[in-house]
Amino acid sequence: MTDLSVDLGFLKLKNPVIGASGTFGYGLEFEPYIDLNRLGGFVVKGLYFSPREGNPPPRLVETPSGLINAIGLPGIGVKRFSEEILPRLQKFNTTIIVNVCGENNEEYASVVEFLDKYDGIAAYELNISCPNVEQDGLCPALSPEATFSAVSLVKKTSSRPIIAKLSPNVTDVVQIALSAEEAGADALSLVNTFLAMAVDIETRKPKLSNIYGGLSGPAIKPIALRMTHQVAGRVKIPVIGMGGILTGQDALEYMIAGAKAVEVGTANFIDPESTVKIIEELREYCQKKGIDRIETLIGTLQA
Amino acid sequence: MVKDPQARIVDKKNWKSYFSLSLESPRIAAQAQSGQFIMVRVSAHTQPLLRRPFSIHSKSEKTVEIFFQITGLGTELLSQKKPEDSLDILGPLGKGFEAGKNLKGKDIALVGGGRGIAPLYFLSQKLRSYGATARIFYGGKSQEDLPLKEKFEKEGFDLHWSTDDGSSGFKGFVSDLFKTELEKYTPDRIFACGPELMMKKISLIAQEKNIPAEFSLESVMGCGFGACWGCVRRIKRDNREEWVKICEEGPVFSGNDIIWEEGDE
Numbered sequence: 001m002t003d004l005s006v007d008l009g010f011l012k013l014k015n016p017v018i019g020a021s022g023t024f025g026y027g028l029e030f031e032p033y034i035d036l037n038r039l040g041g042f043v044v045k046g047l048y049f050s051p052r053e054g055n056p057p058p059r060l061v062e063t064p065s066g067l068i069n070a071i072g073l074p075g076i077g078v079k080r081f082s083e084e085i086l087p088r089l090q091k092f093n094t095t096i097i098v099n100v101c102g103e104n105n106e107e108y109a110s111v112v113e114f115l116d117k118y119d120g121i122a123a124y125e126l127n128i129s130c131p132n133v134e135q136d137g138l139c140p141a142l143s144p145e146a147t148f149s150a151v152s153l154v155k156k157t158s159s160r161p162i163i164a165k166l167s168p169n170v171t172d173v174v175q176i177a178l179s180a181e182e183a184g185a186d187a188l189s190l191v192n193t194f195l196a197m198a199v200d201i202e203t204r205k206p207k208l209s210n211i212y213g214g215l216s217g218p219a220i221k222p223i224a225l226r227m228t229h230q231v232a233g234r235v236k237i238p239v240i241g242m243g244g245i246l247t248g249q250d251a252l253e254y255m256i257a258g259a260k261a262v263e264v265g266t267a268n269f270i271d272p273e274s275t276v277k278i279i280e281e282l283r284e285y286c287q288k289k290g291i292d293r294i295e296t297l298i299g300t301l302q303a
Numbered sequence: 304m305v306k307d308p309q310a311r312i313v314d315k316k317n318w319k320s321y322f323s324l325s326l327e328s329p330r331i332a333a334q335a336q337s338g339q340f341i342m343v344r345v346s347a348h349t350q351p352l353l354r355r356p357f358s359i360h361s362k363s364e365k366t367v368e369i370f371f372q373i374t375g376l377g378t379e380l381l382s383q384k385k386p387e388d389s390l391d392i393l394g395p396l397g398k399g400f401e402a403g404k405n406l407k408g409k410d411i412a413l414v415g416g417g418r419g420i421a422p423l424y425f426l427s428q429k430l431r432s433y434g435a436t437a438r439i440f441y442g443g444k445s446q447e448d449l450p451l452k453e454k455f456e457k458e459g460f461d462l463h464w465s466t467d468d469g470s471s472g473f474k475g476f477v478s479d480l481f482k483t484e485l486e487k488y489t490p491d492r493i494f495a496c497g498p499e500l501m502m503k504k505i506s507l508i509a510q511e512k513n514i515p516a517e518f519s520l521e522s523v524m525g526c527g528f529g530a531c532w533g534c535v536r537r538i539k540r541d542n543r544e545e546w547v548k549i550c551e552e553g554p555v556f557s558g559n560d561i562i563w564e565e566g567d568e
Contacts, residue, residue: 025530032304032528033393045532053546060525060533065349067525071532074546218349246349269353269526270344272393273306 002286003293004279006040006260008238010161010186011122013040013095013261016294017251017279020242020265021046021099021125021165022071023216026085027092033272038279040261041095044085046127048101049110051077055132061198061207066219067266068196070132070210073101078114090120097163099125103133105150109157116159123160126151126185129167129192131214137195141167144179151183161186163240168220168227169195177231189240189263190231191224217266218244225257232258232299246274248281258299304396304528305330309389313366318450321418322382323360324390325368331394335362337425338399338519338555341369342527344391345380355381356524358422358496358554359395367394370421370451396527397554400426400494400517407434412490414440414505416477416497420451422519426494427460438490439463442477442501446470478504490514496521499564506558516558522549537562 004015019027019042026044027036036042054074061068076084081098089096098121102108112124128150131137140146141164151164164180166173168191177188193214198207206212224243232239241259245251246267254262267274286294307328314325331341342354355377360370373379384390400422402411411430413423420441430437442465443449449471455462465473465480473480478501485508493516495505502518509516525531527550535546536553539560547553 023530029526029528029530033306054532054535056546057533057535058523059535060523060531062351062353062523065352067352069525069531069533074532074535217352266352269531271306271391272526272528272530 002283002291004282004286006295006298008187008260011095015040015279015282016255016261017275017282018042018095018097018240018261018263019268019275020263021127023265023268026081027089027096028085030268030272034276037093038276039094041097041122043097043099043125043263044089045075046073046099046101046130047075047078047081047111048073048103049078049107049114051075051080056209058207058209061213063196063198063215064219066215066217067269068198068208068213068215069193070208070213072132072210073130078111082115082118086118086120095122096120097123097125099127099165100154101127101130105153108150108154112154112158121160123163123186124154124158125163125165125189126154127165129165131167131169131193131195131212132210137169137212139167141165141176141192142170144175147176148179148183151180151185155184163187163189165192166190166231167192168224173227174230174234177235181235181237185237187238187240188231188235189242191227191243194220194223216244218246220244221250225253228254228259229257229301245278246270248278248285251278251282252285252297255294255298256301258301260298304393305334306391306393307331308391310392312384312386312388312390315384315386317382319447320373321370321450322373323368323370324381324384325366326390326392327366328392329365331392332362332365332367335359335367335395336399337402337429338422339395339397340527340554341367341392341394342396342524343369343381345377351377351380353525354393354527356527356550358519359425360421361425361428370418370424372418393527397550398552400519400555402426402429402433402494404433406430406492409435409491410488411435411437412440412481412493413437414477414481414493414495414497416442416501417444417448419497419501419519419521422496423494424451424454427455436461440477440481440484442466442480442497444468476504477501478508481505482508485512492516495519503563506561506563509558517555518558518561519555520549520553520561522554524550526550
């Protein structure tokens, strides 16, 4: 019997596979297709304090082995989430993480302050890295100072662990990671999407109404994996890797490179069963290789 | 909502750039309502990455059929599938037409433009089974864009058709043909699917004449089941306008609720 559980220190997951925020809805959208109880966990779509509309369409454009989105974080806000969604999530035996958004540090803190009153949330993933809400993809995770101030304020406010979600759109992701760690983040998740664009040559217009969007999918995996490896080698807190994971093999690459757990994103659109299939593929790999505990695989990249 | 990873292609038809595939999927067929759609994985690899949405063109006890036109890489790959190949499909998804037994004895107009005719065939079968009269208005750019004309004719539907170039039937847009026919009669209800501008024109006609009308909207979709928020459309809800997910609350909406895109009236 292979032990797939992983221990993030502040949180034990039954397996390392987490549905990624923005691709997993509020979780319930996947109920017709998979048993949510089988997941290591999932991160519900980013929540601002108030309901938000998001960007006008077109919000999506497909590129070779990739998807650029400029959804713009629409959502129902914390009040409706706590009334309509959270009670339905509490019945599941899996780890629920809430992705927390804010237009400024105070809003991040107010979301956390509000949700702290409710049971059923294991941790907050601080979304300081969405490229689709401000012009030119601006977000706190582009600067060590802004990362530090957002993470430290939320950490002070929150009674729950904080996972800082980092952006790949930086010159040195390790520097940002160290800032988040210093500010008190309990874990890091990386990476969010890569700022990208596509052009319609007939109309000469951008293919997204927002002009720029965030690239995800297999196209980004090698770069996201490299960033995960760089960060995991420098911080002491656990790192959750993500970017283009479609299969068990992809997830294993991230874990060998140092990720304690992984988030699966775009794959959920292609196949709503992706997360459970990846869990099965991890189990098969461990059995084939005679690995009793998957944790022993983490960070074992050979020279 | 079911995932069927191996729906076998039991029949394939082709008219130039138009195709239909009949897929064996008893569980999806059992649930399918007219106006709903399925998401089809067109490649086992990552190019194209996402599934493609197709409205359900017809169904039998064991099969659902899709009808499509080659418009890009996804539909091109799909057009190359052969009978006995299997497709990975999700469905049935979305909310379909509000066409129930209450339409018995009613005179219903179905207006389809180009590949937008796809969901209207399923609906025509449904309406007939409820004892409603379905009149079909079918438009295309040219003669070869009316591949389903014979199918409707053979089944004895009252069919009116148009081509933009006048190569067959009424010369002009199907919306103009429809307007002309409305000088002779007034349908109890309109269901339409086609290009944005065509649907907008039909919607204006329906509002002018105070005829209830529903439209099936098309959109690029990330997932098809409400998780990605990618396929939104401006829709009126409780006197407000909102971005509403086409995959979840549509693809069929009442004409009174749709905010039509700006442009040539």
